[in-house]
Amino acid sequence: MSVPVAPGRLPLLGHTVPMVRKRFAFTANLREYGEVVQVDLGPMRTFFVTSARLTHQILVSDAQSFHKGMMFDKFRPFVGDGLAMSDGAFHMRQRRMMQPAFHRERIGAYAETMARAARDLAGSWRPDEVRAIEVDMQGLAVTIVGETLFSTEIGKRAIDEARRSIFIVIKNAMYRVLSPGFVEKLPIPVNRQFDEAIARLHAIVHEVITSWRAEGVDHGDLLSMLLLARDDETGEPMNDKQVYDEVMTLLTAGIETTALALAWIFHEIAADPEVERRVLAEVDEVLGGRPVTFDDVPKLTYIQQVANEVLRMYPLWILMRRTIADVNLGGVHLPPGTEVIISPHAMHFNPEYYHHPERFDPDRWTPEFARELPKGAFIPFGAGNRMCIGNHFALTEIVIAVATVAARWRLAPVRPVRTKFTSAAYPVDLLMKVVPR
Numbered sequence: 074m075s076v077p078v079a080p081g082r083l084p085l086l087g088h089t090v091p092m093v094r095k096r097f098a099f100t101a102n103l104r105e106y107g108e109v110v111q112v113d114l115g116p117m118r119t120f121f122v123t124s125a126r127l128t129h130q131i132l133v134s135d136a137q138s139f140h141k142g143m144m145f146d147k148f149r150p151f152v153g154d155g156l157a158m159s160d161g162a163f164h165m166r167q168r169r170m171m172q173p174a175f176h177r178e179r180i181g182a183y184a185e186t187m188a189r190a191a192r193d194l195a196g197s198w199r200p201d202e203v204r205a206i207e208v209d210m211q212g213l214a215v216t217i218v219g220e221t222l223f224s225t226e227i228g229k230r231a232i233d234e235a236r237r238s239i240f241i242v243i244k245n246a247m248y249r250v251l252s253p254g255f256v257e258k259l260p261i262p263v264n265r266q267f268d269e270a271i272a273r274l275h276a277i278v279h280e281v282i283t284s285w286r287a288e289g290v291d292h293g294d295l296l297s298m299l300l301l302a303r304d305d306e307t308g309e310p311m312n313d314k315q316v317y318d319e320v321m322t323l324l325t326a327g328i329e330t331t332a333l334a335l336a337w338i339f340h341e342i343a344a345d346p347e348v349e350r351r352v353l354a355e356v357d358e359v360l361g362g363r364p365v366t367f368d369d370v371p372k373l374t375y376i377q378q379v380a381n382e383v384l385r386m387y388p389l390w391i392l393m394r395r396t397i398a399d400v401n402l403g404g405v406h407l408p409p410g411t412e413v414i415i416s417p418h419a420m421h422f423n424p425e426y427y428h429h430p431e432r433f434d435p436d437r438w439t440p441e442f443a444r445e446l447p448k449g450a451f452i453p454f455g456a457g458n459r460m461c462i463g464n465h466f467a468l469t470e471i472v473i474a475v476a477t478v479a480a481r482w483r484l485a486p487v488r489p490v491r492t493k494f495t496s497a498a499y500p501v502d503l504l505m506k507v508v509p510r
């Protein structure tokens with residue numbers, strides 16, 4: 074079957090120009106051309122899927138025929154071979170060893186850290202102060218993942234280092250992925266900053282691991298879980314390199330993503346008085362003035378709907394995979410080694426699945442609506458064997474942070490928000506005034 078080619082292709086450059094210029098609009102509109110559309114990233118031919126059915130095939134029903142592919146090959150040298158990067162049997166082994174650290178009762182224990190960190194942030198604000206909310210949410214997300222990972226004295230230094238370095242690493246890793254290889258070798262300040270940030274993180278995380286091994290005590294933190302985990306087939310623990318790679322993976326995968334969702338959630342709550350009224354009413358009714366606990370999370374149903382709607386409207390732009398076997402994708406034969414692109418954003422803005430997708434509408438998230446959505450149409454955390462291991466962690470963190478802040482403050486927009494589109498839509502200088510309730 075011949076595959077339609079996306080519009081705007083140029084010799085050598087392929088579709089790089091419309092991808093960079095039109096970004097999310099370019100990929101969201103590809104559904105007009107077919108269910109599988111050819112998109113050339115420079116000289117590389119890739120296939121973009123535009124339906125929930127084929128998205129589900131790649132992520133879930135045919136997942137064993139795919140590895141993570143090109144984008145991740147470029148990330149691996151910086152963040153190692155942790156869970157988000159590894160493939161095949163090694164990935165499965167690591168996932169089995171790490172899964173217990175994300176079980177419900179563990180998240181229940183992390184919830185206390187989440188609530189305290191959110192209370193500390195809300196307690197540091199002054200009435201009518203204007204805050205850069207995306208910066209506050211980044212700080213909150215570093216504290217939460219950091220304190221969940223490292224609970225010891227020396228761990229505090231690792232958290233401070235993460236606060237200083239992790240955003241430098243994330244931002245520059247993205248640029249490196251998009252740039253030709255020679256750019257990362259140039260002696261320019263961004264490269265030096267990046268290399269220094271990685272080196273500092275590396276040194277302190279190794280120090281924490283070494284001191285843990287010397288004591289051998291379970292501190293009840295996520296790092297202890299990683300160090301105590303055993304492969305259920307061989308009985309082997311992870312070596313220091315694997316533990317380091319997994320720590321770096323959790324820092325890079327678990328902080329920026331959650332901070333972004335939190336920033337947008339406060340923006341959206343403030344943008345609609347009715348949404349705000351219902352959030353505040355729910356917080357008052359469920360908490361009645363006491364601090365939020367893990368047991369409150371399932372009762373905060375409206376905040377969960379608001380969170381779902383934020384995750385729908387502000388997801389990752391694209392995910393990539395590479396075939397490792399012959400695959401029939403909607404009648405198109407893909408030989409091994411073919412790169413495919415999935416877009417959570419394009420799925421979430423498809424009017425076939427979401428009525429008025431551009432409208433922020435938490436009320437669409439009734440249990441029936443969620444049940445009846447086609448598989449593959451709502452994928453903020455991916456799906457299948459590579460689905461986000463931190464999804465419950467993130468949702469718990471979001472609900473706890475929103476409830477804690479909303480119990481004390483109303484956040485008022487100061488000016489219209491500007492958005493920067495990179496791997497997702499990011500708010501730029503999201504200034505909000507914090508008004509006591």
Ligand code: HEM
Nearest residue numbers: 156157326327330331334392453454455459461462463467
């Ligand atoms: C709102 C917040 C978050 C979003 C939107 C998000 C999104 C995602 C997505 C889409 C994937 C799948 C990528 C793919 O299929 O290629 C993923 C994987 C992953 N995420 Fe998250 N994530 C969030 C929070 C977290 C947190 C809090 C953690 C850890 C503390 C975390 C750790 C991971 C890891 C380790 C993977 C790789 C899983 C695997 O391949 O087995 N994420 N995340």
